[in-house]
Amino acid sequence: MKRRKVGNLLALAILATLHERSMHPYEMASILKARGKDRDMGIKWGSFYTVVGNLEKHGFIEAVESNRDGARPERTVYGITGAGRDEMLDWVRELLAELAPEQPKFVAGLSVMPWLGPDEVISLFRSRLAALDEEIASTRAELTRLLVELPRLVLLEAEYDLAIRTAEAAWVRSILEELTSGSMPGLAEWRTFRETGERSAEVAELAERGSTRT
Template sequence: MAKRRKVGNLLALAVLSTVVQRPMHPYEMASLLRSRGKEDDMEIKWGSLYTVVRNLVKHGFLQVADTAREGARPERTVYRITDAGRAELVDWVRELVSTPQPEHPKFKAGLSVLAILSPEETAALLRHRLEALERATVALRTSLARDAADVPRLFLIEDEYELAVRDAESAWLRTLLGELADGTFPDLALWRQWHATGEMPGELADLAERGSTD
């Protein structure tokens, strides 16, 4: 079971993983995280960066290393990671890598209420998704192959995972589209009946009611 973190925003994880290299001020943290494409790896709300940094300081994971002013520019505070921050970073990464946790991707949310669309519209939309997904996968595969020539694999492992996930989704989508096309998808007739009549067939209504009370 996932621990309740004192600062649970994933941006805090990104900040700690950056500051562990050397002390830096928040603007520099953001610049490095953006240059590394961290927003592709986790949901990041950049507007909350300073709040996250303050909370990390509050809980003893960061501390002020230096405060400086250059000319008329605003004062910049440089932060360093503490021993507690290093321990939190290591523990957090261990948890994320070792412990499966519930995730709620938007695609899964859409699939959970898919019956609201007709089988024909569903197939058209899934074909559109598959085409877009495969274009993005080609781009990622090309980028990964290019970067592999200069970047250690250790720093590309998240892209390898993303590629594997996309390949698996594409394979699943092709199978589902095949079932919708050749009529082997279970209960396809009931699904079509629902959209032809505007009323949920009794068999599906019973299942829906049973699911709501289990």
């Protein structure tokens, strides 16, 4: 049987949580929130119970018991199945080993950035860099604090995120330097285009190449 590609990180998070032990959905959600998995995996909580239902439907998790606490509604406790465990491990292997096309919103913005003027882009990049520097400092402090309590192994996703943000900040800072110093190739043509609406032959050719890029 051919396995599915990773299509829903929330499903992976649920399976990984149930791999530890059986629990009811409310407890799963509480653990995921406490561990910051909503940030790491971009979890949309509105679809949480739908994903739980779909995992049960496909045989990856199963109801193992139901319990009631006083007058509260009955809660179903779920456990991971053998098929669910195999699926989860296959997904983890795929995520760690295979390159996948990712489309961050920042990349989308960069692709149409020339429609703004250079001065506005400089201002926007400065705002982004300030936010990045603040986030980097906060994440580094939090990581340092957590390393006192937890082994590094369980904090690698936070360490990776810090490395990515640090690299992004360095790149944004370098682009800002080129824009503010005037050393960015094509900057004069870009500024002319924004001021007059006229594109040089070089800019027109580059735009045409960009529109046909695969």
